Amino acid sequence: MKFQIKFGIYFLTFFLLMLFGFLFLDDKYPLNLHTLDKPKSIILKDTNNETLYMQISNDEIWRFEVTKDEIPLNLKNSTIFFEDRYFRYHFGINPLSIFRAIFYNITNKNRIGASTITMQVARMMNPKDRNYKNKIVEIFNAFQLEWHFSKDEILTMYFNLAPYGGNIEGVKAASYFYFNKNLNELTISQMALLSIVPKNPNKNRLDRISDSNSLKNLLLKRLYKNKVITKREFERAKSEKFKNKRYNAIQNAKAYSLMALKNGKYLTNLNLNFQNKLSNFLKKEMDSLKSKNVKNASALIIDNEKMQVISYINSHDEFAKNGQNDGVKSRKNVGSTLKPFIYSLALDNGLIVPKQELIDTEIYLSSYIPQNYNLKFAGVINASDALRFSLNIPAVKLNNILNDNSLFELLEKASLTEYEKEHYGDSIALGGISLSLLDLAHLYTIYANKGVLKPLELAGNLIDKNETLITTQSAFLVANILQDAPRSYLNSVWKNTLYKPKIMFKTGTSADARDLYTIGVSPKYTIAVWMGNFDGSKTDELSGGMSSAKVVFDMFEYIEKKMGVSEFKMPNGIFKDEICTDVYEVKNSCKTSTKDYLIKGVKLKKDCKDYRNEELYFLVTSEYLSKNDIENSRCFYRFKEIKPLISNIDKKIISLNNENVRVGIKCTAILGDEIYLKFDDEEFKKYSNSQTVFKTFNLGLHNISCLDENSNLTEFEFDVTSFKNR
Structure with missing residues (x-):
């Protein structure tokens, strides 16, 4: 005792x-816990928590941190069974295993280890050469781990630090690269295979081991016999086939993802499902256009309610010619895509109502002479159809009348202009300004947001704009007009859009068909697509309606089938009334009156000074108006004072062969059948109104004078110069 x-x-x-x-x-000698803070790889998630993009750590190791709650129980149990069966019971070391290993290593050439999971964690935290001194330090560190941390915390450290072959470290990375799964998606057999890799990571790595299915079944049998898994789990897992494979890192929406990572955003608003669908539609359409010399395409989708970019395709194919460029952010000519904003401003300023007649004929704005896409004129056409058919001349004319409240001021308010107004001139109405596809799509969201340009989130960055650009009422009216745009306008594409969702859409084509656009807007989404060539080269006889339009409609059709596409709702402040829609009102007379939408508080304006002499001449010669109509109009005295217009001639004419040049000159007067022309010091001669007169001029300065029957005089000076003197 x-x-x-x-x-x-x-x-x-x-x-x-x-x-x-x-x-x-x-x-x-405290534990150096800083060794646990190894550089981490990054997993970027989409809005639905799907893996969007993976970025390797700075030390080129795939390493994703896992929490104890993320590790499945079966994975814990199988790993403990294969690595350290008494893990839950020892205090860092297993004396029996140590004695067994010592005896075995003395009596055999081969060596076995006796490391517990805790000892392995200690070694992985502070890797050193294997010798007896370092082994003692390792055992001491194992005691420290057990003293300071729970078993689950130590096991979690193990799953984060364990090597799984190659540059894969940690079980979460192993699950992605060997099975393309999250940990909670692993099967029993996959967990069993992962459990044996760290024991010999290079030999056991799952993309290389031989006879993998036999090994899998052997592992499962051991787990079953030791009651780690049930018989039912064993039978189901045994029938599962396994192939040696290493999956590539998930890297979707690369341009967007890199922006998000740069902005420190790891849970993004991008919708991977929409991204993939839009990408597929884009690639399919590009394949069909291979013979048309169009090599590149870009697209994006904006959620108009949340004001977030939810799909971003900088390039439909990064392996295409110049395919590494970003077509969403690069600035390009935008063609006819800005016309809806001109019509919105015209509605807000009382220049038009939807059924108001406009004149589509040749006009001369100083040296700028706009032309329609088909080089023809529609004559008298209502405002809605002029916009739907994207006629150039009515848009330019309206923008010119808007003066200090024109498209330029709207774009300036949205911070989208680079130069002064004079730099762009009247051509801004037809896309004579460079914008990015992102800018354009953002601008179009005002039609879903009551005329307000709201801040837009893109990959963690906020495009901080908050401006009211048009009224709620004109936003609805223009959206309504473009919802009813005739699908036949889309040429060969129209048959594919007959039964597609009813959306607001606008196409655009820049000069020489270099840039092909379609923008579609519903109350919920804005989809913008560009096609062309990143090097700026021409496409072959294409337009936005013959190319990018199909992608927009296909995507909206997919969205409609998935969640429905709502229609624009008429806001307050719009009413219907009987109005005269005549392009030119004669006193006490109206040729066409109809009920049309008007904006409450907006007074319709028909200013005499807004009629151009070439337009009035067209109305008279086309017999829309008689001379008597003009003489009886409220604007007659104003028209009598309008000077004739000299056209068909430039201020500088180049003589290629250093000889005289022959020029065709036209002078148009508002009133009268005849005009009088004078060339330099010659006498005035009488000609028919708007007759083209041909005259030969030598090198030097010249002057033309045109006089109408009301004694209004116009003079024009020009210079004939030799090509050599340029």
């Missing part, structure tokens, strides 16, 4: 000395 007491005292004394010694050393 005394011996037992004495032994107990010695043992307690020894234990306390060891404990105090351990606590002293633990305080003097």
Whole structure:
């Protein structure tokens, strides 16, 4: 009895000395927990928590941090079974395993280890050469881990640090690269295979091991026999086939993802499902246009309610010619895509109502002579059809009349102009300004947001704009007009859009068919597509309606089938009334009156000074108006004072062969059948009104004078110069 007491005292004394010694050393040589803070790889998620993009860590190791709650119980159990069956019971080391390993290593050439999971964690935290001294340090560190952390915390460290072959570290990365799955999606057999890799990571790596299915079944059998898994789990797992494979890192929407990572955004608003669908539609259409010399395409989708970019395709194919460029952000000529904004401003300023007649004929704005896409004129056409058919001349004319409240001021308010107004001139109405596809799509969202340009989120960056550009009422009216745009306008594409969703859409084509646009808008989404060539070269006889339009309609059709596409709702402040829609009102007379939409509080304006002499001449010669109509109009005295217009001639004419040049000159007067022309010092001669007169001029300065029957005089000076003197 005394011996037992004495032994107990010695043992307690020894234990306390060891404990105090351990606590002293633990305080003097604490665990270096900073070694756990290794560079992490990054997983970017989409709005539905789907993996969007993976970025490798700075040290070129695929390493994703896992929390203890993310690790499946079956994975924990199978790993403990294969690595350290008594993990839950020991205090860092397993003495029996150590004695067994010592005996075996003395009696055999091969060597076996006795490391517990805790000891492996200690070694992985502080890798060193394997010798007896370092082994003692490793055991001490294992004690420290057990003293400071719970078993689950140590096991979690193991799953984060364990090597799984090649540059894969940690079980979460292994799950992605060997099975293309999240941890919670792994099967029993996949967990079993992952459990044996760290024991010999290069030999056991799952993209290389031989006879993998036999090994899998052997592991499962051991788990079943030791009651780690049930019989039913064993039978189901045994039938599962496994192939040696390493999946590539997930890297979708690369341009968008890199922006998000740069902005420190790891949970994004991009919708991967929409991204993939839009990309597929884009690639399919580009394949069909291979013979048309169009090599590149870009697209994006904006959620108009949340004001977030939810799909971003900088280039439909990064391996195409110049395919690494970003067609969403690069600035390009935008063709006819800005016309809806001119019509919105015209509605807000009382220049038009939807059924108001406009004149589509040749006009001369100083040296600028706009032409329609088909080089023809529609004559008298209502405003809605002029916009739907994207006629150039009515848009230019309206924008010119808007003066200081024109498209330029709207774009300036949206911070989209680079130069002064004079730089762009009247051609701004036809896309004579460079904008990015992102700018254009953002601008179009005002039709879903009551005329307000709201801040837009893109990959964690906020495009901070908040401006009211048009009224809620004109936004609806223009959207309504373009919802009813005739699909036949889309040429060969129209048959594919007959039964597609009813959306607001506008196409655009820049000069020489270099840039092909379609923008579609519903209350919920804005979809913008560009096709062309990143090097700026021409496409072959294409337009936006013959190319990008199909992608927009296909995408909206997909969205409609998935969640429906709502229609624009008429806001307050719009009413219907009977109005005269005549392009030119004669006193006490109206040729065409109809009920049309008007904006409450907006007074319709028909200013005499807004009629151009070439337009009035067209109305008279086309017999829309008689001379008597003009003489009886409220604007007659104003028209009598309008000077004739000299056209068909430039201020500088180049003589290629250093000889005289022959020029055709036209002078148009508002009133009268005849005009009088004078060339330099010659006498006035009489000609028919608007007759083209041909005259030969030598090198030097010349002057033309044109006089109408009301004594209004117009003079024009020009210079004929030699090509050599340019």
